[in-house]
Amino acid sequence: MAVQKTAEPRSSRTAQAAEADEAATGPERLMAAELADEIEFLTARARSVGSGRANIALKELDLRVRSYSVLSLACSDLNPSQRELADFLSLDPSQIVALVDELERRGAVTREADPRDRRSKVIAATPEGRQLYKQAFALVRTSEEHSLGELSLEERGQLRALLRRIAFKSAD
Amino acid sequence: MAVQKTAEPRSSRTAQAAEADEAATGPERLMAAELADEIEFLTARARSVGSGRANIALKELDLRVRSYSVLSLACSDLNPSQRELADFLSLDPSQIVALVDELERRGAVTREADPRDRRSKVIAATPEGRQLYKQAFALVRTSEEHSLGELSLEERGQLRALLRRIAFKSAD
């Protein structure tokens, strides 16, 4: 269950030597290991390759998956507060501060005082932010398509439903 | 698609105020957002809560998910090299060095020279390492059970199969 790396592994796989020796040294010989059956390991690896690809794709907009997520929620017309963003994205509030700082500096989002609770600040997207999100979404879309390419629409629906249940378990 | 945090969010959710105002301020109000439908976001969040819990559980053995993963593969009798570990776990080779260093220092694994290729080193578990893995596996098991609790065995099978396909796409 490790799998944290977020960028593309620079694997090469030139070596087809030592393959006819006694065990097929395939690229993923270790899939036979017990670990490869653990759902949480597979989840970790899936997200690693996925967000790795997405980060590369987003680089041309000078965004990362994290800032994209914040921007996306800011564009959602749900008027999220920073605390809500932190909870939803499983990030520390202080990390949200940095992310919003940068998006705000770029003119993509604004911090607006919440009339109901002057402690909290709701994050809203500017027109420029929405325009940026549009482009970013397209890139992420393509990247995701690349990652999920083999899955049918139905399978994607299944996967989404299953993941939602483990990603948003109410109390525990 | 952010969701990197690996430890337990210290959420509180006392506030049931402002709920009868105009929008139900539920814990996960933002699930209505577009982002919440993205499989890669859900994957990221699922792994975040999962590995967060697992890390807490493993703390009593002074292990983390990363070192557990290495230990697990070392116990697999597949004699993985460090390079294979890096590829499989999506970690940089230099990170593997550090992980193996620590496990070796604890006497859980050993680096053995590969007779076929003296560049690479095969990681093998010691008896103590296997003993440690046994305990760790039990902890991870419980933790995972906690995370996947709502899913039936059949659903877990589906999820595993789907994840495997996106986690191990051959070439791209």
Add this chain to the structure above:
DNA sequence: CGTATACCATTGATAAAGTCAACAGATTTT
């Protein structure tokens, strides 16, 4: 053969992400 090229483990530098404690201002509780 011998030399160029690629590979593995390792080190070290640097950037990014995660964790935690503390604080000011605002709100809720009692």
Add this chain to the structure above:
DNA sequence: AAAATCTGTTGACTTTATCAATGGTATACG
């Protein structure tokens, strides 16, 4: 109104991630 709690923020500090460079091996190939 005092105590307790919450929100965003800052700052310190640890862990991960990324990347370049190196010494010892191995492979390719002329």
